[in-house]
Amino acid sequence: MQKIDLKDGIFKGLPIYICALILLSIGLILSILYAVTVGSADLSVEEVYRVILYEIFHIGNPEKWGSGATHDIVWLIRLPRIILAVGVGAGLSVVGVVMQAIVQNPLADPYILGISSGASLGATLTILLGASLFGAAQVGLGAFIGAMTVAFLVILISNFGGRTTSVKLVLSGVALSSLCSAFSNFIVYMADDPDRFRTVSFWLMGSLAGAEWISNAWILSIVLISVVFFITQSRILNLMLLGDDTAVTLGTNLQRYRRVYLIAASLMVGFIVYASGVIGFVGLIIPHFVRGLFGVDHKKLLPLSVLVGSVFLIWADVVARTILPNTELPIGILISVVGAPIFILLLFKKTYSFGGKS
């Protein structure tokens, strides 16, 4: 029997790649349309679509579909949340791909450079100390500032003594990460306030519940701009995987690019963390999975990861919302519980190992 190898065989050529893009786009739309009908409130499929039709095309009775509980659940709670899932899933996957190229390691994830610890520290500080400095968005804002601060410190530290290498980046990330964790733990330990502690930990497990149209617009635009930007950088990203020395012999000094990409990626992480807390694993597992099927060329890897990541997060959120009766499972926990075994499985499959290296 002929083995179907997606990378070497039928999926390698351009038409197949295009097919995959189209299929995934259709899958994305269908996933959104399905996910919006699922939830704890008992709404019929018709009611849900009526609201959406009204909001988008102004078809139907404004009294019935333009206001009221049904309208609010569909248009102000469910749909923003799904759109946020799309943005966060796509964003995390792209950042994953880029971070893996920057540190030249297929096991990197968006949070590898201590960015998540920075975010945690920022969130902890705002929740436990700074009460209501920035109003409702305070936790997210604190996290955003924490993430960006750490990202810039990592760049700064790895610049000391000459060249920024991937090893220096990772090591300074690890160092700052433990520093931030130590501070966070200290604050939590000293604060001794169970309620607030619960808020911190819930937020650190990640959640899409806080979705709003305005922040969605931000996230989606930033993700979209970054994706387009990074797709134009495919050639450099490919060279990054070969390492600094080889890249120089092929005419490109990666230093400058690495810094620019890191800033762009940190910005994305900051916004994602702001909107959804820390959701792990997505940025690691999605690029991995797509590489295993379609190879390492970033020209294909980036768009495919965006689509796979969005679809994945929509479904993860659907499960997180419905798996426990009357309550919601933090999406970060769900993804880790499901993601870790899948990841281990991928490692043990003979035909597949890191980034497809066999």
Added chain:
Amino acid sequence: MNQIEAQSLSFSWGDTPILHDVSLSAEEGKFIGLIGPNGSGKSTFLKCVYRVLKQNTGCVYLAGKDTRKMKYKETACLLGVVAQHNQYDFDFSVKDVVLMGRSPHKSVMERDNAEDYRIMRETLAEVGLNDFEKRSFASLSGGEQQRVILARALVQQTPILILDEPTNHLDIKYQLQLLNTVKKQAKTVLAAFHDLNIAAMYSDEIYVMEQGRVCAHGSPAEVLTEDLIYQVYGVHSHIFQGVEGYPYIQFIK
């Protein structure tokens, strides 16, 4: 005009000096061998030439141009490099790896076109890897991987080729295969060698390095003497005039 002209290069790692005043020149079309014991500075010197390291003093001219004033892209259009270890943590196909050799001729956003694919296929055929285009680079044997890397350097279509102990860890068959392919090219070659007999076979001229200095240079027959080998490597040897026209070195226990 000399294709490679290195003038008094010096280089230190921190406070440790590695190269002292190293000069070397390579005429167009010549195969220049670079020999010397481990730690004599061969690799460091080559890295200064291909700009992975920056010399502290001295300068390198490629085709008459000062590399300090050139963009990396310009240098990559002048010289291709085959270095020792090429292991990647990501799984490239052979095609991916070889096509990256076309980068110096491309702008950032430019796609690989039919011409690039044609050059890639021709070059793979040249190094004897006709049907390897879709194979995974990581799954290849060391000899095959090294030929892929050679193919990547060849598609750069440069007048100069630099080899940094390219045949380490390869069986003799693959060593000869790789170097024969290189020798067939109408390129100026600068190659560091471990194996003195291999260096003698392929080089038009040999430079000998010892403790960061060039201590001798000339034709293989002039350079490879029993005295010099003892002086540089500390081993006794007999030199025979080989039937193929190059000296043959037999080491004595």
